[in-house]
Amino acid sequence: MMVNLALEYSRYLMLLILILYTILNLYGLRSLDIAWQNRLCRHQMILILMLQFLGYVIIYLKTRELQMVMFYGVQVAVFLVYYLMFGLVYRHGSRILISNTIMLATIGLMIQTRLNFEYAIRQFFFLCIGFLMTLLIPIVIRYMHFLAKFGYLYAILGLGLLAVVWRTGSTTYGAQLSISLGGFALQPSEFIKILFVFFTAAMLHKSTSFPQVVITTVLAAAHVLVLVASTDLGSALVYFVAYLFMLFVATHQPLYMAAGFGSGGIAAALAYRLFSHVRVRVAMWRDPFYDYDNKSRQIAQSMMAIGTGGWLGSGFYQGMPGLISLVRNDFVFAAICEELGVIFAMCVILIYLGFVLQMIWVSTWMSELFYKIAGFGLAVMFGFQVFLHIGGVTKLIPCTGITLPLISYGGSSILTTMIMIGIIEGLHLMKEKEVQEDERRRRWEEEMEEREFEERIGGGSGRDDRDGRNGADGRRPIRWQEDEADEEFEILER
Amino acid sequence: MLRRTNKEIMSVSYVVMLLFVGMIAYLGYFTVHDADTFRNNSHNGKRLALLEDKYIRGEIQAADGTTLAASVTEDGKDTRYYPYGKTFAHVVGYSYNGVTGIESQGASYLLNSHTNPIIRIIEALRGIKSSGDTVITTLDVNLQQTVYQAMSDYNGAAVVMEPSTGKVLAMVSRPGFDPNTLPDKWEDLVNDSGNSSLVNRATQGLYTPGSTFKILTALEYMRENPSSWPSFTFDCDGTYTVEDYTINCSKKKEHGEQDLRAAFANSCNGAFAALGQQLSFSRFYNMCGDFGFNTSLGTRVPTATSKFELSNNNSTWKILQTAIGQGDTQITPMLNCLIVSAVANNGVMMNPYLIDSVVTRYGDKVASFAPASLRTVMTAAEAAEMEKMMEKVVTDGTGSEAQGSGYTVAGKTGSAETSKDVETNAWFVGYATDDNNNARQIAVSIVLEEGGSGGQAAAPVARKIFDAWYENQ
Numbered sequence: 012m013m014v015n016l017a018l019e020y021s022r023y024l025m026l027l028i029l030i031l032y033t034i035l036n037l038y039g040l041r042s043l044d045i046a047w048q049n050r051l052c053r054h055q056m057i058l059i060l061m062l063q064f065l066g067y068v069i070i071y072l073k074t075r076e077l078q079m080v081m082f083y084g085v086q087v088a089v090f091l092v093y094y095l096m097f098g099l100v101y102r103h104g105s106r107i108l109i110s111n112t113i114m115l116a117t118i119g120l121m122i123q124t125r126l127n128f129e130y131a132i133r134q135f136f137f138l139c140i141g142f143l144m145t146l147l148i149p150i151v152i153r154y155m156h157f158l159a160k161f162g163y164l165y166a167i168l169g170l171g172l173l174a175v176v177w178r179t180g181s182t183t184y185g186a187q188l189s190i191s192l193g194g195f196a197l198q199p200s201e202f203i204k205i206l207f208v209f210f211t212a213a214m215l216h217k218s219t220s221f222p223q224v225v226i227t228t229v230l231a232a233a234h235v236l237v238l239v240a241s242t243d244l245g246s247a248l249v250y251f252v253a254y255l256f257m258l259f260v261a262t263h264q265p266l267y268m269a270a271g272f273g274s275g276g277i278a279a280a281l282a283y284r285l286f287s288h289v290r291v292r293v294a295m296w297r298d299p300f301y302d303y304d305n306k307s308r309q310i311a312q313s314m315m316a317i318g319t320g321g322w323l324g325s326g327f328y329q330g331m332p333g334l335i336s337l338v339r340n341d342f343v344f345a346a347i348c349e350e351l352g353v354i355f356a357m358c359v360i361l362i363y364l365g366f367v368l369q370m371i372w373v374s375t376w377m378s379e380l381f382y383k384i385a386g387f388g389l390a391v392m393f394g395f396q397v398f399l400h401i402g403g404v405t406k407l408i409p410c411t412g413i414t415l416p417l418i419s420y421g422g423s424s425i426l427t428t429m430i431m432i433g434i435i436e437g438l439h440l441m442k443e444k445e446v447q448e449d450e451r452r453r454r455w456e457e458e459m460e461e462r463e464f465e466e467r468i469g470g471g472s473g474r475d476d477r478d479g480r481n482g483a484d485g486r487r488p489i490r491w492q493e494d495e496a497d498e499e500f501e502i503l504e505r
Numbered sequence: 506m507l508r509r510t511n512k513e514i515m516s517v518s519y520v521v522m523l524l525f526v527g528m529i530a531y532l533g534y535f536t537v538h539d540a541d542t543f544r545n546n547s548h549n550g551k552r553l554a555l556l557e558d559k560y561i562r563g564e565i566q567a568a569d570g571t572t573l574a575a576s577v578t579e580d581g582k583d584t585r586y587y588p589y590g591k592t593f594a595h596v597v598g599y600s601y602n603g604v605t606g607i608e609s610q611g612a613s614y615l616l617n618s619h620t621n622p623i624i625r626i627i628e629a630l631r632g633i634k635s636s637g638d639t640v641i642t643t644l645d646v647n648l649q650q651t652v653y654q655a656m657s658d659y660n661g662a663a664v665v666m667e668p669s670t671g672k673v674l675a676m677v678s679r680p681g682f683d684p685n686t687l688p689d690k691w692e693d694l695v696n697d698s699g700n701s702s703l704v705n706r707a708t709q710g711l712y713t714p715g716s717t718f719k720i721l722t723a724l725e726y727m728r729e730n731p732s733s734w735p736s737f738t739f740d741c742d743g744t745y746t747v748e749d750y751t752i753n754c755s756k757k758k759e760h761g762e763q764d765l766r767a768a769f770a771n772s773c774n775g776a777f778a779a780l781g782q783q784l785s786f787s788r789f790y791n792m793c794g795d796f797g798f799n800t801s802l803g804t805r806v807p808t809a810t811s812k813f814e815l816s817n818n819n820s821t822w823k824i825l826q827t828a829i830g831q832g833d834t835q836i837t838p839m840l841n842c843l844i845v846s847a848v849a850n851n852g853v854m855m856n857p858y859l860i861d862s863v864v865t866r867y868g869d870k871v872a873s874f875a876p877a878s879l880r881t882v883m884t885a886a887e888a889a890e891m892e893k894m895m896e897k898v899v900t901d902g903t904g905s906e907a908q909g910s911g912y913t914v915a916g917k918t919g920s921a922e923t924s925k926d927v928e929t930n931a932w933f934v935g936y937a938t939d940d941n942n943n944a945r946q947i948a949v950s951i952v953l954e955e956g957g958s959g960g961q962a963a964a965p966v967a968r969k970i971f972d973a974w975y976e977n978q
Binding site: 015016020023256259260261263300303311312314315317321322323325329331348356360361364375391398401402407 | 515524553
């Protein structure tokens, strides 16, 4: 009885906490003022820890296994150390990206623990490597100015690897996705995403002339076709859409995008006629029960899970997500809906939205086209993958079988996402450095003027004026924390 | 140039926003609009079983609000109470070592609460289990009791339905069992294979239709001979012999000169065996398929599949037997009720239903179910012709015992042979029309195991049902 009550309290508190977190997150988007955002993140971290605590209280009450408590303890320690280290190493990094990463990883780990403890531990292992990567990559990116030079190399590497997987890869669930490497099933199509984005960015950075666009498009199409041939339709779509958007942004030419989507539509219609597995997916989308005993059981179970969960969910650890096959990776969103409820799931979507927007907006700050396109391309890939996963699992669109970044189980998926985040943080850092220097210069000039002014009239202060500048229109300009800046400024002056 | 690039990036970010907000909107729409359909899907049984621990099963009520099943909490333990015991046992069902009847069909409502979510959260936080919604059935308490008593001690089944809507007004299977004492009697009931008391014979029982099947044989003959069937004649001397096979009329009665109508009214086996041989077996087979044999009809009340076999490869004996409703043909009382209901309803077979509506325990409407047609099995003209023939069965033929006052009955009797050693199963299927209001109709399908003659044993049961129904209206 007491246990039941504890379970009930925990689940509603979890929902409340996630709603608070989501509101805070959207509020954080209001301004891209990093210092202000970073202060918000402290509150977000507290909410994450609370959510995680409640989640593991439920897990413990349901399993009564001490290892769960230990696993929880290690997680808390790692997350805290990571969060603090990031703050220390990158004072001007975007902590809101990091707190969102931790939040989604936390939700993912709770779900994975609930589904299968062993896999959760493996997931945690990959997350730890990923955390290390996000600590290292930003600094590396900053000094790798030559990245923009290797357009063709990225294409050769990417296409080559994809082709190898296509020919030799082991077939899982009808798609050649993975190659075995030292006991781990590696999914190269995940990592090649990054190469692909770099390739596109490098090519279009060089030139956006028509011949260059044609060459780039042909090579990009080759990537997509190899993926289609490997029947990895989800990844093919992600590459395809990301490419068209990058092309649009680089060339300012909506016609390219229209032509791209047009030919994509024709290709889809052709694929529907040619490939039975495409027709099967569309048929399952139309009627999830049309072949229940065989192929469509997964999507039917997913829909029944979401439908049974309803707004509030059946309660964490109180549903039957295990009935959906591949629930830990391709259908993890259904597990969230079933047990944590549709409202909770909506919050997760909003967190992803904030995450993607933040990533996209970072790219608007970049002055060099390569970084701009690369950052933007990664953001679009991330966002579109989220859309494909959630849309597919909820039957909004035909299911393509793709992971939900940071929540789904899968080393390749986790690491790729973490590398993406690392790169975005790197871009962030580059810009922050520029901003910082600009501001410093401006500050110094201002101060000099002020001094001259003061000397002339002997008194008064310009402080109020400066405050007014800072948020008159609700969207504050990019700047760094003022008191810190003042300190540094003083040091500089001496 | 970079400014412009940013403009494009910003426009893409609006697309992203649109997609994500679209997902949220869709998820909300799904939860409001489609979630219950998936939740209640028959493949979702495992998840629904889990809900037994989270909800107190809601009430099941008759059409007038009388409680048929309710949950009682004693010492923190929930038990199910069935005030009418045996009378409603099969149709209401039970939830003990498996779930049956409306307890099963309505489980998704009984184990779901549509009361205000805030109230539910408050209840949950106070440690109170939510009570499920209330299922209001189409059943009529008085009629159900009448049927149960009228069948006296025979094993068998009866279905009473409103032909124009498909509302099931009563459904009885005998022998009954007391669902209140299931936990004590479970072993006895499960091991009692002779009586199979737990089985709902009305929907799951497969019976030889006997002469009630002549409705379909006659209809097929009329279809194949649209202009000449009125001139069909057969001279009955009590037995009909083909090759080495002999078909007897009931008690070897000599019916004499018979046209189709007379043969139908008198249930003349010889005449039907003779005209059965002239039929196109493939067309006959297909017509029976249209009427619901050999197929899961998709009825809202789960029903076993009735069986009909006939082809050119069959022996003469089987053909003769099949034409008069013997042979390998098997029918559920439910399907027989649907067939006569379709005759009453101008040829349109309605989808039977037991759950009329669902309300929260505070009486707020959650869902209600409208009548739906299953398929059109006859033209209105065929239905009208069949009605005349069935009325003649009651006025001039074997079904006279079904007639009471104030209404007109159309029906067909049947005495189905199951084995040489025992009495035949007594059938009566048909419907009554109020003499003052021809829209008020009620259809019945009754089978009494080893009841003997349909006209003698089953037709009077029909009359009692009709009387009870029209007295109460």
